Amino acid sequence: MESECRCVLSTDSFEARSPAVTLTGMSDLLERLRGRGWRLTAQRRVVAEVLDGDHVHLTADEVHARAIERLPEISRATVYNTLGEMVSIGEIIEVATDGRAKRYDPNAHRPHQHLVCSGCGTIRDVRPQGDPLAALPPAERFGFAVTAAEVTYRGLCPDCS
Amino acid sequence: MESECRCVLSTDSFEARSPAVTLTGMSDLLERLRGRGWRLTAQRRVVAEVLDGDHVHLTADEVHARAIERLPEISRATVYNTLGEMVSIGEIIEVATDGRAKRYDPNAHRPHQHLVCSGCGTIRDVRPQGDPLAALPPAERFGFAVTAAEVTYRGLCPDCS
DNA sequence: TCCTAGCCTGGACTTTGTCCAAGTCAAGAA
DNA sequence: TTCTTGACTTGGACAAAGTCCAGGCTAGGA
Numbered sequence: 001m002e003s004e005c006r007c008v009l010s011t012d013s014f015e016a017r018s019p020a021v022t023l024t025g026m027s028d029l030l031e032r033l034r035g036r037g038w039r040l041t042a043q044r045r046v047v048a049e050v051l052d053g054d055h056v057h058l059t060a061d062e063v064h065a066r067a068i069e070r071l072p073e074i075s076r077a078t079v080y081n082t083l084g085e086m087v088s089i090g091e092i093i094e095v096a097t098d099g100r101a102k103r104y105d106p107n108a109h110r111p112h113q114h115l116v117c118s119g120c121g122t123i124r125d126v127r128p129q130g131d132p133l134a135a136l137p138p139a140e141r142f143g144f145a146v147t148a149a150e151v152t153y154r155g156l157c158p159d160c161s
Numbered sequence: 162m163e164s165e166c167r168c169v170l171s172t173d174s175f176e177a178r179s180p181a182v183t184l185t186g187m188s189d190l191l192e193r194l195r196g197r198g199w200r201l202t203a204q205r206r207v208v209a210e211v212l213d214g215d216h217v218h219l220t221a222d223e224v225h226a227r228a229i230e231r232l233p234e235i236s237r238a239t240v241y242n243t244l245g246e247m248v249s250i251g252e253i254i255e256v257a258t259d260g261r262a263k264r265y266d267p268n269a270h271r272p273h274q275h276l277v278c279s280g281c282g283t284i285r286d287v288r289p290q291g292d293p294l295a296a297l298p299p300a301e302r303f304g305f306a307v308t309a310a311e312v313t314y315r316g317l318c319p320d321c322s
Numbered sequence: 323t324c325c326t327a328g329c330c331t332g333g334a335c336t337t338t339g340t341c342c343a344a345g346t347c348a349a350g351a352a
Numbered sequence: 353t354t355c356t357t358g359a360c361t362t363g364g365a366c367a368a369a370g371t372c373c374a375g376g377c378t379a380g381g382a
Binding site for chain 1 (some may be wrong): 259291
């Protein structure tokens with residue numbers, strides 16, 4: 001279901017490794033965090049590493065479980081705090097596709113929507129054509145200042161259908 | 162967090178409709194439930210009554226609170242069970258707009274989307290133009306059999322902006 | 323009126339998320 | 353390099369939302 005990320009490197013090796021495509025995004029993230037005056041702790045580094053990749057939509061608990069593999073003493077509270085902070089500064093996106101646990105999407109700097117499998121829950125990032133906001137006529141806005149539209153497409157993935 | 166917002170007048174005043182319309186919808190629902198072989202208990206009747214109306218998006222707890230006013234001994238478990246059953250047979254819709262408690266929307270037989278105030282949480286039913294599904298090109302479907310698209314518009318309501 | 327499958331109840335339990343006091347440490351200053 | 357300090361982390365308690373279950377109740381058919 002969840003895309004298994006093969007980039008399981010140690011915390012230390014992380015910033016020293018070659019600039020592979022997936023890593024660029026992460027270095028950018030860590031640099032941006034430092035630029036905001038964040039202290040770069042091992043915990044924050046690990047949370048950022050765990051969230052690296054495309055089509056990554058982990059719950060806080062999943063992030064914690066993967067973080068523990070690299071940094072066994074990291075606490076649940078720290079994972080929640082770090083995720084919350086990253087969301088509040090717009091570095092990652094909170095996704096609520098099922099009314100259960102929130103999921104966290106590191107792909108915050110490229111506008112996209114989500115395609116969810118009704119069978120297994122797999123989520124893919126997708127880019128529909130046009131601007132979904134444009135489909136809402138003024139008469140249907142009830143005086144709201146509408147600024148965003150989130151679309152969740154649903155269906156069965158190849159494995160479930 | 163729930164609406165301090167005065168733009169949510171009473172449910173009834175909104176579309177200036179006649180009371181008859183409302184009641185018809187409810188009778189229909191109860192009739193449909195009976196038609197499915199449901200035993201019509203006082204508890205189910207009360208849950209259906211509480212959910213009646215336009216732009217109604219209550220949490221399970223809110224449904225329970227209102228149900229208790231009419232039937233003090235109704236239990237939380239019964240409310241959850243009844244809501245779950247109504248959702249599973251398609252008579253009401255589950256809405257997850259904020260990653261907190263699910264909300265329940267009785268307007269299941271008219272296709273619509275939701276407009277949510279980022280300030281106070283108020284939710285309105287809206288009808289965008291066109292079919293949002295059509296905006297997702299085959300190349301972006303990853304082999305999924307896509308069957309539905311849920312759109313959540315966000316912005317500030319007149320009172321919050 | 324009686325019977326019984328289906329429904330309801332209260333409470334225990336799980337999952338998800340928040341809060342806090344006390345200890346730890348990253349990074350700038352000396 | 354060492355020191356200092358305020359930001360960060362920890363573990364545990366707590367809260368909110370939802371699920372499960374044994375036992376009692378009842379709608380509706382016989």
